[in-house]
Amino acid sequence: MNKESNDEIAFKEDDILPYEKWLAAFRNGSSSEILEGHEFLRQFHATGFYEAYDIVASFAEKSQVEILWFLEKRECGHPYVNSNYPELESLCTYCNGFFSYRDSIPCPYSQCSSIFCSKICLQDHIALKHK
Ligand SMILES: [Zn+2]
Ligand SMILES: [Zn+2]
The missing domain is CATH 3.10.20.10 (Ubiquitin-like (UB roll))
Known part of the structure; x- marks a missing residue:
């Protein structure tokens, strides 16, 4: 192979x-x-x-x-x-769950390379890391 x-x-x-x-x-x-x-x-x-x-x-x-x-x-x-x-699949930075890369939501902060499976994970990440 x-x-x-x-x-x-x-x-x-x-x-x-x-x-x-x-x-x-x-x-x-x-x-x-x-x-x-x-x-x-x-x-x-x-x-x-x-x-x-x-x-x-x-x-x-x-x-x-x-x-x-x-x-x-x-x-x-x-x-x-x-x-x-x-x-x-990709791995969600916040919840560590696998999800299809097509549904991935990138962190809007340009210096942050995190991606998320859902808007909820994104919101929780922003609240945790960027505030
Ligand atoms: Zn997630
Ligand atoms: Zn971020």
Whole structure:
């Protein structure tokens, strides 16, 4: 399962970029409290390699997991292409709950990189950290 050599992914800037389905494989790091070394797949939507990289990298950083590989789902071949995987999730800074990155609410304070699963968590965070 070595797909790390994807460095020739073409990126045509002139094309109108549609959302494509991507797959990413992660491994829990040693700092993870749940299932160290556990490998798992997530799917998500991105318009291109750079957006996909951003999404995967920020998920890996927030969740303290290692990126094994990520690739457009249609390029993944059998059996990946016909399977469904959980959507990529983010970790809420306030309640530590996982949630879909598409629903994430960033902290409006520019020097703060926190993200939240709900407006309630955001409000509680602001009350706690920024007041
Ligand atoms: Zn939350
Ligand atoms: Zn904040």
